[in-house]
Amino acid sequence: MKRNRLPFILLILLGWLLSIGFLGADVNILMMPSKLPKKLPTVKLENRDYVALEEVSKLFHTAARAEYSEYNDQRVSLWLNGQQFIFLLNSPFYSFGEDVFNMSFPFVQDRDDHYIPSHFFLTNLPQHFPASIKLVDGVLQLPTPKDKGVLRIVLDPGHGGHDPGAVGKNKVREKDINLSVSLLLRNMLQKELGVEILMTRSDDTFVSLAGRTKFAMDKKADIFVSIHTNSSTSSSARGIETYYLATRSTTDSRAVEALENGVVELYEGAEARKKYDALDFILSDMSQTEFLEFSNTMATLVQRNMVSGLQGRDRGVKQANFYVLRGAFMPAILVEMGFISNLEEEALLANPQYQERIARTIFEGLKRFKHNYDRVRKIG
Numbered sequence: 001m002k003r004n005r006l007p008f009i010l011l012i013l014l015g016w017l018l019s020i021g022f023l024g025a026d027v028n029i030l031m032m033p034s035k036l037p038k039k040l041p042t043v044k045l046e047n048r049d050y051v052a053l054e055e056v057s058k059l060f061h062t063a064a065r066a067e068y069s070e071y072n073d074q075r076v077s078l079w080l081n082g083q084q085f086i087f088l089l090n091s092p093f094y095s096f097g098e099d100v101f102n103m104s105f106p107f108v109q110d111r112d113d114h115y116i117p118s119h120f121f122l123t124n125l126p127q128h129f130p131a132s133i134k135l136v137d138g139v140l141q142l143p144t145p146k147d148k149g150v151l152r153i154v155l156d157p158g159h160g161g162h163d164p165g166a167v168g169k170n171k172v173r174e175k176d177i178n179l180s181v182s183l184l185l186r187n188m189l190q191k192e193l194g195v196e197i198l199m200t201r202s203d204d205t206f207v208s209l210a211g212r213t214k215f216a217m218d219k220k221a222d223i224f225v226s227i228h229t230n231s232s233t234s235s236s237a238r239g240i241e242t243y244y245l246a247t248r249s250t251t252d253s254r255a256v257e258a259l260e261n262g263v264v265e266l267y268e269g270a271e272a273r274k275k276y277d278a279l280d281f282i283l284s285d286m287s288q289t290e291f292l293e294f295s296n297t298m299a300t301l302v303q304r305n306m307v308s309g310l311q312g313r314d315r316g317v318k319q320a321n322f323y324v325l326r327g328a329f330m331p332a333i334l335v336e337m338g339f340i341s342n343l344e345e346e347a348l349l350a351n352p353q354y355q356e357r358i359a360r361t362i363f364e365g366l367k368r369f370k371h372n373y374d375r376v377r378k379i380g
């Protein structure tokens with residue numbers, strides 16, 4: 001008789017453990033309208049249920065971004081349901097829209113990850129989106145987030161038309177090299193990655209710098225890759241460098257920045273320059289800097305593959321305030337494939353086999369980036 005009671009006693013014990021919250025309770029979710037069940041796993045911190053930021057990012061296809069403010073506190077911005085939330089480390093207060101809200105328990109850090117109290121998902125989130133997020137019988141109903149993997153890439157062969165870009169001693173023109181490599185790269189990406197490739201230009205035509213990013217924005221591209229060759233007054237300068245946008249210029253990158261931005265005054269007129277400089281205010285906007293970490297990762301992967309595949313001098317990943325990257329609200333890089341001002345590299349750049357190798361190494365870097373990015377941005 002006594003033996004039969006054991007499962008019953010265990011059941012009571014389990015119920016009691018659950019009731020005191022010892023085992024924690026994951027946040028149960030239904031993705032609407034498909035009713036696909038999902039979970040946000042919780043962990044116990046300070047005896048409260050918390051959800052790791054990494055799990056939130058995965059579920060919502062979103063990227064969290066941490067930054068330190070001038071007061072030395074740490075903020076983490078996160079896009080949920082198309083809106084930005086900013087959490088403050090060790091504080092229960094967060095900002096949403098124009099206001100500050102309280103989620104009762106603090107946003108915390110433990111080792112490498114940040115944690116949001118599960119209370120926030122069950123109580124605060126439905127209050128912010130009463131029309132689309134509901135808590136029904138303890139289950140959170142959420143609109144299914146959009147797939148944000150890399151599906152569409154804009155390739156941007158620098159210069160073109162009446163803007164030849166840099167010209168080498170043997171009259172090799174940057175605009176031609178940029179176009180050839182971009183067309184080779186387009187074919188590889190289309191055939192081998194199955195992504196949609198759009199080009200800012202696919203022949204020898206002129207496109208303004210702002211027109212290039214506007215094109216990428218209008219087409220809702222997922223990433224933007226601008227292809228260039230470098231030039232220097234020093235004929236011995238050589239090697240490969242990859243850039244992403246800087247919110248401030250660094251002395252290190254000023255020369256190349258001046259080179260690539262300078263075409264505005266030459267080919268779009270002095271008035272255009274003023275317009276571009278007025279765009280500076282956008283740089284303070286968080287929604288653009290959201291992508292800087294991804295741009296950095298993409299630049300690093302492309303640079304690494306180019307350097308090892310081409311055996312070129314590694315000039316590193318750099319940041320510069322390029323006009324052509326400014327309006328891109330997406331991960332964006334600018335590749336400088338080599339120096340057209342260096343006789344040896346000019347010959348290499350003009351060589352069709354070498355162009356094929358350049359395209360291949362950029363392709364490998366983009367392929368790796370897509371793999372990483374898709375994993376972060378899609379449901380696991």
Ligand SMILES: [Zn+2]
Nearest residue numbers: 158165228229
């Ligand atoms: Zn250029």
